[in-house]
Amino acid sequence: MADLYSNGYPNGTSTTHSLAQSNATMPVIRKKLAGYVGFANLPNQVHRKSVRKGFQFTAMVVGESGLGKSTLINTLFNTPLYPPKDSLPPSAERPKTVAIESIGADIEENGVRLHLTVVDTPGFGDFVNNDESWRPIVENIESRFDSYLEQENRVNRQKIVDNRVHACLYFIQPTGHSLKQIDIEFMRRLHTRVNLIPIIAKADTLTDEEVRDFKARILADIAYHKIHIFQAPTYENEDEETLAEAAEIASKIPFAVVGSDSLVETADGREVRGRAYPWGVVEVDNEDHCDFVKLRQMLVRTYMEELREYTNDVLYENWRTEKLLSMGVAQDSSVFREINPSAKIQEERIMHEAKLAKMEAEMKMVFQQKVQEKESKLKQSEEELYSRHKEMKDALEKQRGDLEEKKRRIESGRPLTPEKNATKNRRFLR
Ligand SMILES: Nc1nc2c(ncn2[C@@H]2O[C@H](COP(=O)(O)OP(=O)(O)OP(=O)(O)O)[C@@H](O)[C@H]2O)c(=O)[nH]1
Ligand SMILES: [Mg+2]
Structure with a gap:
């Protein structure tokens, strides 16, 4: 060497x-x-x-x-x-x-x-x-x-x-x-x-x-x-x-x-x-x-x-x-933190789940809102129906009362419209 x-x-x-x-x-x-x-x-x-x-x-x-x-x-x-x-x-x-x-x-x-x-x-x-x-x-x-x-x-x-x-x-x-x-x-x-x-x-x-x-x-x-x-x-x-x-x-x-x-x-x-x-x-x-x-x-x-x-x-x-x-x-x-793949996946999963939960909550809220709207509309129309029903019932009730009155008068032989007929007769008599 x-x-x-x-x-x-x-x-x-x-x-x-x-x-x-x-x-x-x-x-x-x-x-x-x-x-x-x-x-x-x-x-x-x-x-x-x-x-x-x-x-x-x-x-x-x-x-x-x-x-x-x-x-x-x-x-x-x-x-x-x-x-x-x-x-x-x-x-x-x-x-x-x-x-x-x-x-x-x-x-x-x-x-x-x-x-x-x-x-x-x-x-x-x-x-x-x-x-x-x-x-x-x-x-x-x-x-x-x-x-x-x-x-x-x-x-x-x-x-x-x-x-x-x-x-x-x-x-x-x-x-x-x-x-x-x-x-x-x-x-x-x-x-x-x-x-x-x-x-x-x-x-x-x-x-x-x-x-x-x-x-x-x-x-x-x-x-x-x-x-x-x-x-x-x-x-x-x-x-x-x-x-x-x-x-x-x-x-x-x-x-x-x-x-x-x-x-x-x-x-x-x-x-x-x-x-x-x-x-x-x-x-x-x-x-x-x-x-x-x-x-x-x-x-x-x-x-x-x-x-x-x-x-x-x-x-x-x-x-x-x-x-x-x-x-x-x-x-x-x-910036130079080492990236651990499993920790990164875990982190992503948590973020994804949080996102899903948020979406779900939002959907629930919208659904409840819609249900409430529908309910209040239904309630309103129920009330309307009820008041119309009451009106009609009152009117019928009144009509029935009138008819009952008429029936009673006919049965008792009294003229149906005494005042009206009386004036007519009076006029006729003159
Ligand atoms: N015995 C002996 N003498 C040496 C050796 N190497 C160099 N010399 C001698 O030592 C003297 C100095 O050598 P240089 O190479 O000039 O030393 P240097 O370290 O460069 O010196 P500076 O530049 O002053 O720092 C010269 O006369 C060389 O011939 C060695 O290995 N053995
Ligand atoms: Mg030298």
């Missing part, structure tokens, strides 16, 4: 600096890789559409001054992102990083395009007062979130450039003791904003045993101070090989690394990237010598997608919520 990586930098690689679309000040270098890096495995991590679009990945290096951050950037992607050393005058020392710099490169492996950005930060710890040295770094991370949020809020969201920092390699000085106060302070400021990956720098200065003990102490300190470092997720139903690889990577954290951007010759005549000492050569790409290979495997081969996902789903999302809340944008959480 080590052989795959051991061929060093490409000779005669053309380096063209141009403006990156994502960052106006960021030089982009188009590179051909000379050796295998590992991101060709990305299609297995995500679906094919992303493969066509390519990937964007941003890593940041943070740590005290002189720990080899800039050196490791060049070592990491098997391609000198920084101008090769021999372009500098031979007397010139490797320059200190003095400002936060982004270096972008479009690299391609087995047809998979990766737009890689590495953010190099100046080392801290050089000043008398280092209290606030974390601030520019945190601000840089947050301004990248800002730019992403701004793009998300645009009308056209087709071409979002993701400049967010997906992984932050935190360099720890190989003291062999425990974490320094400044490291704890830094990590606590960073862990809510980035995936922290702790690294023991310049591991060639420690013996294997010292590395083992130092790792244990660092992890204990990290746990004690409740610092959240990136934890690779494990999924169910994963095959043994993947699980073993995940366990292997996890067991190496914090990665003890050695960086080098020059080739050295080993005792057996091989040319390797490494550091030559009077007693021998420390090989960067040899897993027996340091964890560099495992670190790169984690970053690009195994967990690039997880790092991107966690950045987007958790870190960015939390930052976004905090930001919007601080701006006074309150979220109506009832």
Whole structure:
């Protein structure tokens, strides 16, 4: 495996600096890789559409001054992102990083395009007062979130450039003791904003045993101070090989690394990237010598997608919520209430029943009203009938009385109408 990586930098690689679309000040270098890096495995991590679009990945290096951050950037992607050393005058020392710099490169492996950005930060710890040295770094991370949020809020969201920092390699000085106060302070400021990956720098200065003990102490300190470092997720139903690889990577954290951007010759005549000492050569790409290979495997081969996902789903999302809340944008959480289908059906049923009951009551009311109207009409006509009946009865009664009178008179031999007949007779008699 080590052989795959051991061929060093490409000779005669053309380096063209141009403006990156994502960052106006960021030089982009188009590179051909000379050796295998590992991101060709990305299609297995995500679906094919992303493969066509390519990937964007941003890593940041943070740590005290002189720990080899800039050196490791060049070592990491098997391609000198920084101008090769021999372009500098031979007397010139490797320059200190003095400002936060982004270096972008479009690299391609087995047809998979990766737009890689590495953010190099100046080392801290050089000043008398280092209290606030974390601030520019945190601000840089947050301004990248800002730019992403701004793009998300645009009308056209087709071409979002993701400049967010997906992984932050935190360099720890190989003291062999425990974490320094400044490291704890830094990590606590960073862990809510980035995936922290702790690294023991310049591991060639420690013996294997010292590395083992130092790792244990660092992890204990990290746990004690409740610092959240990136934890690779494990999924169910994963095959043994993947699980073993995940366990292997996890067991190496914090990665003890050695960086080098020059080739050295080993005792057996091989040319390797490494550091030559009077007693021998420390090989960067040899897993027996340091964890560099495992670190790169984690970053690009195994967990690039997880790092991107966690950045987007958790870190960015939390930052976004905090930001919007601080701006006074309150979220109506009832909008996002989960819908339980059976509760919804129940609710609908109750509403339907209430509607039916209301309709029934209305119908009843109308019916009663109609019945009442009919009743009062009937009553009225009954009364009318009754009074007519009474009238007729009275009239008949009167008629009967008259007839009775007449009958009595006839029977008693008296004239029916005496007065009338008397006047008639009188007139007749005259
Ligand atoms: N022994 C050893 N030396 C290293 C290693 N990596 C880098 N160096 C050396 O350490 C010195 C500083 O390296 P840089 O890469 O410039 O360190 P830096 O962290 O970028 O420094 P600043 O930019 O000042 O923060 C250089 O002389 C490197 O050659 C390593 O793994 N082991
Ligand atoms: Mg540097």
